[in-house]
Amino acid sequence: MELQELVDEVSRVLGEPVVLEDRDFNLVCYGAHPDELDPVRQRSILHRRSAPEVQDWFERFGIATSERPVHTPADPGFGVVARVCLPARWNGVTYGYVWVLDGAGRLAGPEADERLHRVMRHAARAGTIMAGQARTREHLAERAHDLLAGDPATAEIAAAEIDRLGALARDVPVRAIALHLARGGPVPPLNLWRLPRAAVATAADDPADPTVLLLTPSADADHLAEAARRLYADRLDRVDPARLVAGIGGALADLVGLRDSVHEARLAARVAHEVPRLRPVARWDDLGPYRLLACGPRPALREGAIDAAVRPLFDHPVLAETAATYLDLAGNAQRTAEALAVHRQTLYYRLGRIAQLTGLDLADGRDRLTLHLALTFRPLVG
Numbered sequence: 001m002e003l004q005e006l007v008d009e010v011s012r013v014l015g016e017p018v019v020l021e022d023r024d025f026n027l028v029c030y031g032a033h034p035d036e037l038d039p040v041r042q043r044s045i046l047h048r049r050s051a052p053e054v055q056d057w058f059e060r061f062g063i064a065t066s067e068r069p070v071h072t073p074a075d076p077g078f079g080v081v082a083r084v085c086l087p088a089r090w091n092g093v094t095y096g097y098v099w100v101l102d103g104a105g106r107l108a109g110p111e112a113d114e115r116l117h118r119v120m121r122h123a124a125r126a127g128t129i130m131a132g133q134a135r136t137r138e139h140l141a142e143r144a145h146d147l148l149a150g151d152p153a154t155a156e157i158a159a160a161e162i163d164r165l166g167a168l169a170r171d172v173p174v175r176a177i178a179l180h181l182a183r184g185g186p187v188p189p190l191n192l193w194r195l196p197r198a199a200v201a202t203a204a205d206d207p208a209d210p211t212v213l214l215l216t217p218s219a220d221a222d223h224l225a226e227a228a229r230r231l232y233a234d235r236l237d238r239v240d241p242a243r244l245v246a247g248i249g250g251a252l253a254d255l256v257g258l259r260d261s262v263h264e265a266r267l268a269a270r271v272a273h274e275v276p277r278l279r280p281v282a283r284w285d286d287l288g289p290y291r292l293l294a295c296g297p298r299p300a301l302r303e304g305a306i307d308a309a310v311r312p313l314f315d316h317p318v319l320a321e322t323a324a325t326y327l328d329l330a331g332n333a334q335r336t337a338e339a340l341a342v343h344r345q346t347l348y349y350r351l352g353r354i355a356q357l358t359g360l361d362l363a364d365g366r367d368r369l370t371l372h373l374a375l376t377f378r379p380l381v382g
Contacts, residue, residue, distance in 0.1 A: 002129075003020060003028060003029050003126055003129055003130070004029045006020075006098075006122045006123075006125055006126050006129075007019070007020050007029050007030065007031045007098070007126075008031050009119075009122055010031075010086070010098055010100065010119045010122050010123070011031040011100075013115060013118065013119050014100055014107065014115055014116070014119060015106070016100050016101050016102060016106065016107065017030075017031060017100070017101045018030065018031045018098060018099065018100050018101075019031075019098075019099045020088070020096055020097070020098050020099075020126060021096055021097050021099065022095065022096045022130065023064070023094055023095055023096055023097070025054070025055045025097075026194075027194075028096060028130075054080075057075070057080070058072060058085070061085075063085045063087060063094075063097060064087075064094055065094070066085075066087050067087065067089060068087075068120070069084050069085065069086050069116045069117075069120065070084065070085040070087070071083075071084055071102075071107075071108070072084070072085060074103070081101060081102070081103040082101075082102045082103060082105065083099055083100060083101055083102055084099075084100045084102055084107050084116060085097050085098070085099055085100075086098035086099075086100065086116070086119065086120055086122075086123035087123065087127070088123045088124070088126040088127035088130060089123075089124060089127040090124070090127040090128045090130070090131035091131065093131070094127070095126075095127045095130040095131050095134060096126060096127065096130050098119075098122070098123045098126060136165060137201070139161075139165070140162060140165060140167050140200045140201075140202075141200070141201060141202045141203075143158040143161045143162050143165075143200075144158070144162070144200045144201075144202035144213070144215055145202050145203075146158035147159060147162065147215075147255060147256070147258060147259075148202070148213075148258065148259050148262055150259065152256070155255075155256045155259075156256055158255075159254075159255035159256050162200065162255060163255070166197075167197070167198060167199075167200050168198065168200060168215060168216075168217065168255060169217075170254065170255055172217050172218075173217070173218040173219075173251040173252065173253050174215060174216065174217055174218055174251070174252055174255060174258060174261070175215075175216060175217075175218045175221040175248055175249050175250065175251050175252070175261050175265070176213060176214070176215055176248075176249040176258060176261040176262040176264070176265040177213070177214040177215075177216060177221060177224060177225045177228065177246055177247070177248050177249070177265055178211050178212075178213055178214075178246065178247045178249075178262070178265035178266040178268070178269040179211065179212045179213075179214070179225075179228055179229065179232060179244070179245075179246050179269070180211045180244075180245055180246075180247070180266070180269040180270070180273070181232075181243055181244050194227070194231055195214075195224070195227070195228070195231075196216070196220060196224060198216060198217055198220060199214050199215070199216045199220070199224055200214065200215040200216070201213070201214050201215075202215075211266060211269070212228075213262055213265070213266075214228060215255075215258060218251040221248050221251075222248070222281070222283075225246040225248055225281045226246075226281060228246065229244060229245075229246050229280055229281065232244055243273075244280070245269050245272040245273055245279055245280050245281070245282065246269060246272070246280065246281045246282070247264070247265040247266060247267065247268030247269030247270070247271070247272060247281075247282050247283075247284070248265055248268060248281065248282070248283045248284060248285075249261030249262060249263070249264035249265035249266075249268065249284050250264050250284045250285060261284075263294065264284035264294070265284065267284070267287075267291075267293055267294050268282040268283060268284045268287060269282065270293070271287060271290045271293060271380070274379055274380050275290065275379075275380075278290075289373070289376060289377075290376075290380075292305065292377070293380060298380075298381045299381075301377065301381050302377075302381040305373045305374060305376075305377040305381065306373075306374045306377065306378055306381070307370045307371075307373075307374055309358045309359050309360055309370065310358055310360075310370065310371055310374035310375070312357045312358065313354065313357050313358055313371075313375075314378065316353075316357065318350070319350055319353055319354050319357070320375060321340075322336075322340060322347065322350045322351070322354065323351075323354050323371060323375060324372075324375040324376075325339050325340055326347075326351065326362075327368060327371065327372040327375070331362070331368070333347060333348070354371075358371065
């Protein structure tokens with residue numbers, strides 16, 4: 001049986017709503033529920049995990065070490081109805097919890113104890129499956145780290161192992177996805193149970209870098225990037241969603257060369273933080289001139305992209321915004337005036353001031369390019 005089938009079978013035998021969570025209280029799957037749910041169950045389903053205070057409350061009843069069903073009482077003040085926890089264990093280790101709602105008190109007494117004993121084998125089977133999947137995920141993460149380590153021979157071995165485990169096939173184009181949280185510590189671990197099986201997750205090499213990398217078939221990259229962002233957003237309370245972005249690298253035909261896609265994905269995520277219109281998911285394929293950020297150190301790019309003639313304009317934010325808007329709209333005066341909500345004569349006055357300050361001719365294509373590059377890259381290179 002698959003995990004969903006096990007949950008459905010436990011619900012059928014006991015006649016009550018059932019949820020399966022991993023040992024970190026991340027939602028794995030759930031069965032049919034009535035319309036009325038307690039707040040704890042609603043949060044678990046809607047946010048894909050339980051709140052830390054809820055976890056602490058349930059763990060007080062010994063669910064992490066019990067080998068038998070554990071009855072937990074109702075707590076109206078905490079928004080909790082009575083439950084029975086069936087620990088999902090394998091080889092003496094708890095890998096998850098099968099939760100059975102018991103608001104009506106139907107799971108107490110000898111007959112109910114016999115039914116609970118009967119379904120414990122399903123909980124044990126869930127523990128076995130989850131243990132195997134956890135070991136596979138950990139092994140894949142290690143092989144992904146080897147894949148990106150840089151040594152060609154190690155990468156070849158890692159690619160072959162990833163292919164053997166059925167996560168990513170060597171003959172299918174793949175992409176890297178970088179999830180990054182700006183101005184914050186490392187993000188919590190992903191709820192891997194909610195990711196497609198064809199996705200491999202690994203952490204960035206630098207422990208101080210709050211980036212998680214995902215490797216996935218190219219065709220799944222957009223869907224997976226959005227799904228992974230939602231999973232992280234569910235884990236991050238009171239965090240501005242704009243701080244959490246994803247970058248998608250270019251497609252590569254061979255796993256061994258995936259380091260290039262990882263570099264592109266991380267760059268795309270970094271650019272997404274700086275360029276609002278690229279949020280929340282930026283694709284390397286769509287970065288256009290922002291790809292220049294991959295060409296060298298920021299100081300070198302700053303020297304090359306920001307012409308000295310443009311620097312006086314930086315002291316005039318309104319004129320700089322006018323120039324950027326005008327160039328972004330291909331020099332269309334009417335659209336620029338509308339976008340800036342100014343009269344066209346005001347726009348022409350500002351364009352004249354821009355020409356005076358910079359000495360650039362806005363009718364000359366090369367001067368336009370010089371100005372546009374400087375205005376585009378100044379926020380990114382300082």
